[in-house]
Amino acid sequence: MSKMPGRPVLTVPEAEALALELFGAAGTAAPLPSDRDLNFRLTLTDGSRAVFKIFNTIEDEAYLECQSDAMDWAAKAGLPVPKVIGRATAKLKGKNHLVRLVSWLDGTPLGDASPITAQMEFDLGALLGRMDRAMEGFEHPAAPNHFPWDFANVADTVSKHIHAIPEARKPLVEMGLNLYHEHVAPKWDVLPKAIIHNDANDYNVLVGSAQEYPRPITGLLDFGDLVHSARVGNPAVAATYLALHREDPVDALCQVIKGYTSIFELSELELEVFYSLVCIRLSVSVTMSAVQRALEPDNEYLSISEKGAWAALEKLQHQHPRLVHYRLRDAAGYAPVPNSTLVVDWVRSHKDDFHPVILPARPGAPPVVFDFSVSSQEFDSEAINTPGVADKEIWDRTGNAVGIGRWDEPRLAYGGDQYATQSGERRTIHLGVDLFRPAGTPVQAPLSGTVHSFCAHHARFDYGGCLILEHEPEKGLRFWTLYGHLSHDSVKNLVVGKSVEAGDVVAYLGPFEENGGWVPHLHFQIIVDRLDLEATFPGVASPSQRDVWCSLSPSPVDMLGIPQSAVAPRSPHVQDLLERRNRSISSALSVSYDRKLHIVRGWMQYLYDAEGHAYLDAVNNVPHVGHSNPRVVKALHRQMRTLTTNTRYLHETILDFSERLVATLPESLEVCFFVNSGSEANDLALRLARAATGKQDTVVLEGGYHGNSTSLIGISPYKFDGHGGKGRPATTHVVPMPDSYRGPFKGMTAETGAAYARFVESAVAQGTCAAFIAESVPGVGGQIVPPPHYLRAAAEHVRKAGAVFIADEVQVGMGRPGSTFWGFELDDVIPDIVVMGKPIGNGHPLGVVVTTRAIANAFDNGMEYFNTFGGNPASCAVGLAVLNEVRDQHLQQNALEVGTHLLSGLAKLAQRHAIIGDVRGVGLVIG
Structure with a gap:
């Protein structure tokens, strides 16, 4: 039961009957939150929606007409605001209530959006800038200038009701009062005035779907606090409620100002009062919530923003007002510190x-x-x-x-x-x-x-x-x-x-x-x-x-x-770098992220941009033992200053590296070929397979990717089936991804693994295949951990058909699986050829192919294999340092422990959030 004087009381069926009686609007009603009036969402029989509003008896009809005219004015300027469809008066329990039917705006309340991004704050500021520019010239005789929430009166409102605030919290409210009296009251008469919306709080602002990026501002609701007041109050109110969602509330204020001033100027005088307006708005918000809660203890809407408002006040009490002022000036494009x-x-x-x-x-x-x-x-x-x-x-x-x-x-x-x-x-x-x-x-x-x-x-x-x-x-x-x-x-x-x-x-x-x-x-x-x-x-x-x-x-x-020169030069703007890049580098080379990163340093697990922001590098699997790893850097430096040449000369480093590498592999894998990338390694692996079998065809997994050369694009469905691809070559045979979650066979069981392996058996049955190539844990396909015995059974089918199994360990191997050093060991299978890249060089261009003596001998057919840079002493020194670092720093064990902890935590999240369908990975092969 409403205890607010004059607020109507109506059940849902009564509201539906009243809407039909007054406007002929047949539909289903659902209550909407409101502290003063009674609002319903009305879903009409044709599927359209409207807002059915029954106003408090204290509402003045002339003032409601002022609101309606303001909405019409704003709508004609192209602003996303509601329109009045119908107007009426209803007598309820002996009292006359004004009633309106208003158009519905689609969207989610900004207060329910997560996260609220800086772009959304900027966009709301820009929307209010558009509104204030559009409302220039709008006048109305019924526009009030005496209103409890009007910034002209808020100090009196707070002072009148501050008794409702607990003693321990009164200093926070008084902070707003003191700032108001010091900075706003003396300047009030000279601040620019206009008719303003005055209530762009986070539940009067609508945003688009979470699937849209950037998530747009789609609507501004509730003109019920429309007032003739200081124009700066419009962005100040919006900034106040956005501050509730920020660890640093002033960041929100700055983004709103940046957006607003991109459309409509704020004067230096207006910026002098902006922060004080925000603080007093927070003070009046918590004060009125306390008063209204005493009247309506069951009305949850009254407390929606109260908790956040108190938190914002507590954070703002630690901000120096002059520093905030300087930040706001900077956001508006003025010199931050005037003197x-x-x-x-x-x-x-x-x-x-x-x-x-x-x-x-x-x-x-x-x-x-x-x-x-x-x-x-x-x-x-x-x-x-x-x-x-x-x-x-x-x-x-x-x-x-x-x-x-x-x-x-x-x-x-x-x-x-x-x-x-x-x-x-x-x-x-x-x-x-x-x-x-x-x-x-x-x-x-x-x-x-x-x-x-x-x-x-x-x-x-x-x-x-x-x-x-x-x-x-x-x-x-x-x-x-x-x-x-x-x-x-x-x-x-x-x-x-x-x-x-x-x-x-x-x-x-x-x-x-x-x-x-x-x-x-x-x-x-x-x-x-x-x-x-x-x-x-x-x-x-x-x-x-x-x-x-x-x-x-x-x-x-x-x-x-x-x-x-003792003044450090500023780094180039990201947009300038992009323009330079576009002039000299093909657009086929993409740049990650919507907000591009200018990365200038890597150190162990972090990447750093030009201003020193640190980014935990959980994407890049190349710096296997850490960016700029001192051991790897020293090994490269020592060898580069001593000797870098090709493999036509004898040198110990290539031997030390190959012996250490082979020692990590099954006994049958004993011959190494050194190249400069994973792509080169996979290309060479195909040549080895074809030389050994005398066949040409290749079996691959759907969604697979193995490199950027012409031959590898032809065995990478991720490329040939994607944008710009020319489809599957006749010599490539695609089998389903062994996905136990989305695929045709479910569950991580040996039976599931055998069922997926039968697709490979069918693909090689015609006898034309030289190889089956697969990432041991498919990465581009979604970090799919194959079900047990899949690779082992697939390898058996392949060999029976006279082909070989190539394990692509470019992304997976070198201890990352945690429980094993190589990904193929997870299924207790021994490949015929293993391909390595990315992590083995820790950022240095290095790839390796390791195979059996028989396959290597078959490849040695009189056509000499030579790679100018493959196997050079510097690259081998790097590879050896990486292997030693993985061993000496116990990084495989670290991958097991950290990966297990991470997967366990993700699994717990999945139990609480239905949107998470599957958690998969092994060790630090997670994605």
């Missing part, structure tokens, strides 16, 4: 007046600028990732000069927990300049100022000793300089407020043990706005906020008197 340019211009105009901060040991020695960026080729991946590892190299290159670490440089060295952010993005962008000299080196002030604050930080990867000086070189211009990684003694005897002159020694560089665990150096940084922090300030920023923080801490290069 940053004043500081930069002043520093540039006085660049010849500053005193050196760190002096070289040899006067006049030019500084040495280092590249510590993600893409640096000056240091290996271990040194780039691990503070202190590059100590010797830095000092060797610096000598008596000053070493320089660049400003605005994306780095990977920041591994401490303090470099994580709310959103999960790690901070990687260096905001200062590093000056490398040994511990104990004096640090001098570049200009006069006063001691503002100081501290000896003890956490690893922190500043160690840290000093901040305050400078006011002329009236109205104030900024700060930060000095990090000082000795603790340097900051013990400092005095806040003490005057400092240019050239004064203010501190000394700290040793590794005191400076946070870094190679001794000074971190020097200019600060335009301290954000009220004392004795510390972020020295590293997240890539998504790079421009904001570079505005807060602009380049100190001019103040330090060092070369402009």
Whole structure:
């Protein structure tokens, strides 16, 4: 029973009868959530749908006409909003209620969509920008300007009802009130005004199907809060409700603003109040929920957003309002920090007046600028990732000069927990300049100022000793300089407020043990706005906020008197790289993902883009023992600088590699051929099979893929049956994938395996086949683990027909199955030929074919086999290093343990989610 005054009460059958009586709309009704009125979805007899609305008695008819006219105005502009189909009045329980029949919009409420992406936030902002642009010129005498949810009145609304909020939570609500009174109230009268929707909350916005990408915004509902108010309120309301779904709520605000301003401009004044509007909207939301819940404790709709609103307020209380303002300005295309340019211009105009901060040991020695960026080729991946590892190299290159670490440089060295952010993005962008000299080196002030604050930080990867000086070189211009990684003694005897002159020694560089665990150096940084922090300030920023923080801490290069090369160049934009690629590289070479990745470094299990974002590489099966594996890199480097030639000369490395490799295989597989890729290896395997059998045909699995050469396209249904393919060649025979889930035979049993193997038996029965080739665990086909005895039975059928079995281990082998080293061992079968590629070279172009002595002898028919680069000493050194790394690091056992854990967890998910039909894989052969 509704306890909200004036809200109608009607059963479903009564609603259906009323719709038929008033509008002749025969259909089936279903209740829709609403806090003030009574809404039903009406499915009509012709299958179409409409919304049947019975309004609260408190609703004013003129105001409803205003809403209807606004919807019509917006609809004529092409906006996805409802249209009024019919209007009437009904007397219910002695009271008159206005009634409307409104068109239905298809879609899912945004609040029920998962995930809500940044693109959806942007698109909603853009929709509201279109709406506010379209509504320019719309006026109506009944448009209210006194409404509890109107931003003009929300502070009064909260103040009136704050008693309903529990005492422990009142400070969160008061935060919104305080921001409103400080930032909004004084500016309210001069904010641009318009008639606005005022309620684009996450349940008034519709999105398309989850199968659509990007998932579109399909509708904006409920004009019931239409009001003449500050125009900026429209995007502010939408941003408020999107913030409920974010770990970093400000990210949502920024995306809405980016979308909105792509269509319609927000002024700097509007941006000054935006954050405060969001906070007060959250405050009024939780306050009114508390009030209404007391009236209607059973109305779940009232609490839909309350939990998220409280969570958003709790997160926002840790945000500095000025920093949020700078982020919003950046999102709208303004300079993030308004007075940053004043500081930069002043520093540039006085660049010849500053005193050196760190002096070289040899006067006049030019500084040495280092590249510590993600893409640096000056240091290996271990040194780039691990503070202190590059100590010797830095000092060797610096000598008596000053070493320089660049400003605005994306780095990977920041591994401490303090470099994580709310959103999960790690901070990687260096905001200062590093000056490398040994511990104990004096640090001098570049200009006069006063001691503002100081501290000896003890956490690893922190500043160690840290000093901040305050400078006011002329009236109205104030900024700060930060000095990090000082000795603790340097900051013990400092005095806040003490005057400092240019050239004064203010501190000394700290040793590794005191400076946070870094190679001794000074971190020097200019600060335009301290954000009220004392004795510390972020020295590293997240890539998504790079421009904001570079505005807060602009380049100190001019103040330090060092070369402009100490400013790290920005990496090319992804779109620019794509355009260059399209000009010189065939479009037949695809680029993965809708949001293209500019990858510049790989280190063990991670790939890194140009800004330092880390991606767990669970797709690429080439770096078998890890990207840039030190053992593999050293093996390649040692051999490349010693000898790289062809197999026409004797050399031990090829022998060491072949012997180690053969030792992992069944005894009958004893002869190796070395090539440069899996494709070359499979092509050679076909030649071996045809030479040994005197036949030409090949049996393959449906969906199979074995390489990119002409011969291999002809035995790869994944290619010849796909786009651009020319169909199956006459010499290729396709048998069903042994899929125990989707195939004709179900279950992981020996009977199922034998049933699928009979397809192979039929295919080879005509006696023209040279080989049956199959991935031991078909990968392109869907990581299908064949049922027991399938490969063993298939191999028996093949050999009886005078053909051979080729096991394609290009993706599967080398310990990845976990319980076995090779995929074919899972079925206890011995192939006649084994093909290896991808993982065996760990990224180096290397492929291998191993076969029996009899097949190898048959191939040796007088036509010499020679491969210019196949089997060269460098490649063999790499292959040997990979084998040794798999063995010594126990990676096969790791694949078994991790894979078992992962498959177990996926199986549990499948039990809870019907959409998961099958979980399959073995070891780390999962996909």
